[in-house]
Amino acid sequence: MAILQEATKEVTCKIVYHGAGMCGKTTSLMYLNHHLPKSQRGRFITLETPTERTLYFDFLPVITEARGYKFRYLLFTTPGQDYYEATRKLILKGADGIVLVVDSQRNRLTENHSSVEILEKTLYELGQHPDLMPRVFQYNKRDLTDIVPLEEAERLFNSRHALSFPAVARTGQGVYETFLTIAKMALSKLTSPEGESRMGDMFKSTVITADESMKFKLNLARLNEEAGAAASLLVDESSGLISHRGEIPMKDYETLGALLACNFTAAQELSFNISHLGFTGILQRGAKWSLTASRVDLRRFLVVITEGYGDQRRLRNALGYSRGILAAQLHQVDSMSPSRLRRFGELFSSVSHVAISDMAGGA
Amino acid sequence: MTSPDTNVGFVLDSAQQTRVAGLMERILDELPQGYSVLIDRAGRIVNVCHEPVGVQLEALSALSAGCYATTNELAKVMGEEEYSLLFRQEDDNQVYVWPVADRALLVVLLKTSRGVEMLEERLGGPMGRELVAMVRTAKLPDRPTPPPRIVIEEIPYEVRTRTRNLTALITSLQTRMPEKFNDEIKRVLLKAREEIIKSITAQDWRRTMGVCEWCRQWLFGQLNLSATVEPRKILPRLYIEVFSYLHGVLTGFISSERLTDLYRKTYTIVAKRRPWVCLSDSCVTADGIDARILWERAAEQYSDIMQLAREFVPAVDEMVRELVRVVYVGRGGEGRNRVLQGAKEILARYRNELLALGLEGVAGEGWLLLNIKSE
Helix, strand or coil: CCEEECCCCEEEEEEEEEECCCCCHHHHHHHHHHHCCHHHECCCEECCCCCCCCCCCEEEEEEEEECCEEEEEEEEECCCCHHHHHHHHHHHCCCCEEEEEEECEHHHHHHHHHHHHHHHHHHHHCCCCHHHCCEEEEEECCCCCCECCHHHHHHHHCCCCCEEEECECCCCECHHHHHHHHHHHHHHHHCCHHHHHCCCHHHCCEEECHHHHHHHHHHHHHHHHHHCCCEEEEEECCCEEEEEEECCCCCCHHHHHHHHHHHHHHHHHHHHHHHCCCCCEEEEECCCEEEEEEECCCCEEEEEEEECCCCHHHHHHHHHHHHHHHHHHHHHHHHHHHHHHHHHHHHHHHHHHHHHHHHHHHC | CCCCCCCCCCECCHHHHHHHHHHHHHHHCCCCCCEEEEEECCCCEEEEECCCCCCCHHHHHHHHHHHHHHHHHHHHHCCCCCCEEEEECCCCCEEEEEEECCCEEEEEEECCCCCHHHHHHHHHCHHHHHHHHHHHHCECCCCCCCCCCCCHHHCCHHHHHHHHHHHHHHHHHHHHCHHHCCHHHHHHHHHHHHHHHHHHHCCCHHHHHHHHHHHHHHHHHHCCCCCCCCHHHHHHHHHHHHHHHHHHHHCCCCCHHHHHHHHHHHHHHHHHHCCCCCCCHHHEECCEECHHHHHHHHHCCCCCHHHHHHHHHHHHHHHHHHHHHHHHHHHHHHHHHHHHHHHHHHHHHCHHHHHHHCCCCCCCCCCCCCCCCCC
16 A cells, blocks of 8 residues: 655555565565665665575665655565465555566476465455556566576466566566566556555555644654653554654664564564454563554554653553544545545656656666 | 474574473463463574464464564664564563574563563573573584675675685685595585675675685695795796796797887786786896796785785786787787697696695686686
């Protein structure tokens, strides 16, 4: 699901790279991270693991501006191994576009098949019809011997006739083209209200007006005051940061938002695994800062950052009060978003075209 | 209790396994309806204490590891070393995730909120310290460290060259003297490889170069190669012989006056590209280019003899290449191939000494050693 912020003229989309283990998802992101200009990318995060496999996700924000609008694409990879099925599902939640990375080697046919099937199954489980999800195939490792010819690969995996690109992620061949195409498709979906209205609940986009942004900020400021917090953030589970207020020494709120989103989603899933009830709070405690997260509605949560442990009782009371108000505001945003999207449709179709063209020139 | 997965990031022997299990029991002692799982950082189960009913342990482990990995990253963004993690469900289920050294996570599930403080106290006290010590001293599994998650362009040129040279050296030595590569040498080399990969992943370039150099010297020591050979003896001698051979060929079709001029021009061309090696044209004589004088002049500028060797070889190789080009013009492709063959025969005679220097078989950026390609 994308978030459109009228006040800041920002559009945030989530693109997920999905595929079998070791097929080149992380390598594709690494290539983009290395070759995009610094102004067009944020911090690349690859979670530390004792193996070369992706444990939960890799993350790269790609940013571009056009006609006063800022387009932010949050690129995620899913873990390929079956063992991490539980975390893979979480990353696909709220995606605006999917790149299906296929390992072209003949001996990986079974894994590729399984990965395509898993994607469809997971999307159904998340309440999203796969046909409506923008997707692009990236046939990777085309430089190796004993690979499946492209025509055969198309026949085997691409039954829905999505766009596809031959690629060598290691050298970057086809990686950029694939990304540009999926970015464009994700924005096209956003600017087509008919397509957007048929998306599942977890995949519907949100339009936040300038007035609503201001209200969010005021509420967060009050929360900070009442809870004795240094800062607080309103975060969407799939698209990261919605709003923030307060001051902490590290100002990378975007990375913080994306990490918190993934962190909270995994915690919720873990909770459902234990008792079929979501957690009401998550506390992360370090030597200097504590982070307390609390659910607001089905898709959003609040994070309060306090110095030290903070006054937990005071914090809980303040959180309880703010959650109610913010939930009501977000409900209004959700109910108004479909009609607002129609208003934005024409504007974004032209802006998105420029945004993508600019990025192609910059890389 | 489940048996340990052989794929986990560390291996506990049976005695350690028993001690860890006992310790996990003691940590949970008297805590209300508690159970715990010890997992590695990739989410694979090491040990379970009081297995919970109706909970998918694999999902619990993978999610805990994923969640903690993001927490760890959050800690970095917040400028902290590490976070502990607590999930709350009002007064019902509580999940506490505690980092054990930098290798494992202890996931504790409690049925009520009572007990969290007691648990934190225990983990912060002697029991926690004992668990950390045990996990820290556990052996690494017998599997190679995965390749670094970094693109080649991100590795500095010098580091790339060193690692490539080391690989080429080891391959060459293994081909030439396989009988000397006993299990101990193989074990140390594998360990060095893992260290190099780890330091590259951490982008600790100083450490990468240090391990490469240590490994090279250690290997020479083990194979009794390093004691007798020095670059200042072997390299000038090799190139003197090569230039002398080339001079013999060139005098066959170029007059001696023009030859001196040719050597001077060759020297000048290379000196423009590599002024730090070509410091004085006193090395140019009527009989060719005197590699010893060239070396001695350059040596005045270098404190590190191996660094000089690394600069000297490509510079002199370039001079040889220029002269081979002249042979090609005068004697055609056949003549050039003959000259190259001759130069390589000279190189072959020096193979063992070059091997001891770690130069044999090295042909890449910076190190050419007469690896002159056909044009």
